[in-house]
Amino acid sequence: MRRRTGREKICAVSITLATPPPGFQIVQRKVKFxxxxxxxxxxxxxxxxxxxxxxxxxxxDPDNLEEPPKSKICA
Structure with missing residues:
Protein backbone atom coordinates (compact mmCIF):
# COMPACT_ATOMS: atom_id res chain seq x y z
CA MET A 1 0.00 0.00 0.00
CA ARG A 2 2.78 2.44 0.88
CA ARG A 3 4.67 1.71 -2.32
CA ARG A 4 1.60 2.37 -4.44
CA THR A 5 0.86 5.59 -2.57
CA GLY A 6 4.43 6.76 -3.03
CA ARG A 7 4.36 5.89 -6.72
CA GLU A 8 1.10 7.80 -7.18
CA LYS A 9 2.54 10.86 -5.42
CA ILE A 10 5.67 10.79 -7.58
CA CYS A 11 3.57 10.50 -10.75
CA ALA A 12 1.32 13.35 -9.66
CA VAL A 13 4.35 15.56 -9.06
CA SER A 14 6.10 14.63 -12.30
CA ILE A 15 3.05 15.08 -14.56
CA THR A 16 2.16 18.69 -15.19
CA LEU A 17 -0.35 20.63 -17.25
CA ALA A 18 2.05 23.50 -17.84
CA THR A 19 3.12 24.29 -21.38
CA PRO A 20 6.44 22.77 -22.40
CA PRO A 21 9.51 25.01 -22.45
CA PRO A 22 10.64 26.56 -25.76
CA GLY A 23 12.46 24.12 -28.01
CA PHE A 24 10.78 21.13 -26.42
CA GLN A 25 9.41 18.66 -28.97
CA ILE A 26 6.34 16.49 -28.47
CA VAL A 27 6.18 13.47 -30.76
CA GLN A 28 2.95 11.51 -31.19
CA ARG A 29 2.76 8.48 -33.43
CA LYS A 30 0.28 5.72 -34.04
CA VAL A 31 1.35 2.24 -33.09
CA LYS A 32 1.67 -0.15 -36.03
CA PHE A 33 0.25 -3.61 -35.30
CA ASP A 61 -33.07 -5.06 -38.49
CA PRO A 62 -33.42 -5.84 -34.75
CA ASP A 63 -37.17 -6.51 -34.96
CA ASN A 64 -36.89 -9.49 -37.31
CA LEU A 65 -33.56 -10.97 -36.23
CA GLU A 66 -32.64 -12.70 -33.01
CA GLU A 67 -29.97 -11.00 -30.91
CA PRO A 68 -26.57 -12.67 -31.39
CA PRO A 69 -24.66 -13.99 -28.37
CA LYS A 70 -22.46 -11.47 -26.57
CA SER A 71 -19.66 -13.95 -25.96
CA LYS A 72 -16.08 -12.85 -26.52
CA ILE A 73 -13.80 -14.75 -28.85
CA CYS A 74 -10.50 -15.75 -27.25
CA ALA A 75 -7.55 -17.13 -29.15
Missing amino acids: INLFPAITQEPREKIVEQQKVWDEYYL
Whole structure:
Protein backbone atom coordinates (compact mmCIF):
# COMPACT_ATOMS: atom_id res chain seq x y z
CA MET A 1 0.00 0.00 0.00
CA ARG A 2 2.78 2.44 0.88
CA ARG A 3 4.67 1.71 -2.32
CA ARG A 4 1.60 2.37 -4.44
CA THR A 5 0.86 5.59 -2.57
CA GLY A 6 4.43 6.76 -3.03
CA ARG A 7 4.36 5.89 -6.72
CA GLU A 8 1.10 7.80 -7.18
CA LYS A 9 2.54 10.86 -5.42
CA ILE A 10 5.67 10.79 -7.58
CA CYS A 11 3.57 10.50 -10.75
CA ALA A 12 1.32 13.35 -9.66
CA VAL A 13 4.35 15.56 -9.06
CA SER A 14 6.10 14.63 -12.30
CA ILE A 15 3.05 15.08 -14.56
CA THR A 16 2.16 18.69 -15.19
CA LEU A 17 -0.35 20.63 -17.25
CA ALA A 18 2.05 23.50 -17.84
CA THR A 19 3.12 24.29 -21.38
CA PRO A 20 6.44 22.77 -22.40
CA PRO A 21 9.51 25.01 -22.45
CA PRO A 22 10.64 26.56 -25.76
CA GLY A 23 12.46 24.12 -28.01
CA PHE A 24 10.78 21.13 -26.42
CA GLN A 25 9.41 18.66 -28.97
CA ILE A 26 6.34 16.49 -28.47
CA VAL A 27 6.18 13.47 -30.76
CA GLN A 28 2.95 11.51 -31.19
CA ARG A 29 2.76 8.48 -33.43
CA LYS A 30 0.28 5.72 -34.04
CA VAL A 31 1.35 2.24 -33.09
CA LYS A 32 1.67 -0.15 -36.03
CA PHE A 33 0.25 -3.61 -35.30
CA ILE A 34 2.63 -6.46 -36.08
CA ASN A 35 1.15 -9.94 -36.32
CA LEU A 36 3.95 -12.29 -35.30
CA PHE A 37 1.90 -15.47 -35.64
CA PRO A 38 -0.47 -15.06 -38.63
CA ALA A 39 -1.17 -18.80 -38.96
CA ILE A 40 -2.25 -19.04 -35.32
CA THR A 41 -4.37 -15.88 -35.24
CA GLN A 42 -6.08 -16.38 -38.61
CA GLU A 43 -8.99 -18.49 -37.32
CA PRO A 44 -9.90 -16.22 -34.36
CA ARG A 45 -9.71 -13.15 -36.62
CA GLU A 46 -12.10 -14.79 -39.09
CA LYS A 47 -14.49 -15.58 -36.22
CA ILE A 48 -14.32 -11.97 -35.04
CA VAL A 49 -15.09 -10.66 -38.54
CA GLU A 50 -17.99 -13.11 -38.88
CA GLN A 51 -19.38 -12.12 -35.47
CA GLN A 52 -19.13 -8.42 -36.39
CA LYS A 53 -21.10 -9.07 -39.60
CA VAL A 54 -23.83 -10.82 -37.60
CA TRP A 55 -24.04 -7.88 -35.19
CA ASP A 56 -24.13 -5.37 -38.06
CA GLU A 57 -27.05 -7.26 -39.64
CA TYR A 58 -28.82 -7.34 -36.28
CA TYR A 59 -28.43 -3.57 -35.80
CA LEU A 60 -29.97 -2.96 -39.23
CA ASP A 61 -33.07 -5.06 -38.49
CA PRO A 62 -33.42 -5.84 -34.75
CA ASP A 63 -37.17 -6.51 -34.96
CA ASN A 64 -36.89 -9.49 -37.31
CA LEU A 65 -33.56 -10.97 -36.23
CA GLU A 66 -32.64 -12.70 -33.01
CA GLU A 67 -29.97 -11.00 -30.91
CA PRO A 68 -26.57 -12.67 -31.39
CA PRO A 69 -24.66 -13.99 -28.37
CA LYS A 70 -22.46 -11.47 -26.57
CA SER A 71 -19.66 -13.95 -25.96
CA LYS A 72 -16.08 -12.85 -26.52
CA ILE A 73 -13.80 -14.75 -28.85
CA CYS A 74 -10.50 -15.75 -27.25
CA ALA A 75 -7.55 -17.13 -29.15
